[in-house]
Amino acid sequence: AQRVTQPEKLLSVFKGAPVELKCNYSYSGSPELFWYVQYSRQRLQLLLRHISRESIKGFTADLNKGETSFHLKKPFAQEEDSAMYYCALTLDTGRRALTFGSGTRLQVQP
Amino acid sequence: GAVVSQHPSRVICKSGTSVKIECRSLDFQATTMFWYRQFPKQSLMLMATSNEGSKATYEQGVEKDKFLINHASLTLSTLTVTSAHPEDSSFYICSARDWQGGNEQFFGPGTRLTVL
Numbered sequence: 001a002q003r004v005t006q007p008e009k010l011l012s013v014f015k016g017a018p019v020e021l022k023c024n025y026s027y028s029g030s031p032e033l034f035w036y037v038q039y040s041r042q043r044l045q046l047l048l049r050h051i052s053r054e055s056i057k058g059f060t061a062d063l064n065k066g067e068t069s070f071h072l073k074k075p076f077a078q079e080e081d082s083a084m085y086y087c088a089l090t091l092d093t094g095r096r097a098l099t100f101g102s103g104t105r106l107q108v109q110p
Numbered sequence: 111g112a113v114v115s116q117h118p119s120r121v122i123c124k125s126g127t128s129v130k131i132e133c134r135s136l137d138f139q140a141t142t143m144f145w146y147r148q149f150p151k152q153s154l155m156l157m158a159t160s161n162e163g164s165k166a167t168y169e170q171g172v173e174k175d176k177f178l179i180n181h182a183s184l185t186l187s188t189l190t191v192t193s194a195h196p197e198d199s200s201f202y203i204c205s206a207r208d209w210q211g212g213n214e215q216f217f218g219p220g221t222r223l224t225v226l
Binding site for chain 2: 043
């Protein structure tokens with residue numbers, strides 16, 4: 001079965017520092033990868049997806065099929081980036097059910 | 111953007127009673143909705159896929175007679191927790207797939223269920 005691994009439960013950085021939230025997946029096929037973000041007291045929302053190849057709020061993520069990774073990066077963290085980040089994948093184009101990683105809490109300190 | 115609502119946001123019930131949670135897509139049609147469960151400090155676990163006009167698809171280990179799902183219209187899915195027990199206490203989150211909008215899933219705010 002497919003699996004998404006986020007090794008860090010908590011990542012604490014100072015404002016202006018680079019950020020990298022790690023995500024690895026296990027699946028032999030070609031999944032679609034996503035990053036979702038949940039700000040305090042808000043619902044889960046899509047941050048970005050690998051097929052879009054875009055930068056959202058300064059975040060980027062590149063799918064590395066060789067390393068089966070989809071790490072989320074931002075060169076200069078802002079305090080408003082503090083949130084819970086979930087990496088997720090979907091396998092099939094039919095149901096589009098998501099498999100989530102355990103999440104990483106990002107704390108950006110002033 | 112597309113909005114998904116859930117009602118109620120919080121419910122407390124006695125053990126043995128049934129609780130219904132509604133999930134609505136407010137400005138788009140959703141042929142498919144998903145129900146997730148989230149334990150404290152843990153990730154979202156898919157419980158079932160709700161299909162409009164047909165039976166729900168349950169994930170392994172999820173009791174279909176315990177968690178009844180009805181998707182009677184293109185904008186509403188309901189999850190009924192039957193004969194609730196304290197171990198059913200959790201955060202239940204639904205999402206709806208906007209098939210006309212690139213298949214993106216939009217999440218509801220969640221429902222906190224506490225069974226006494």
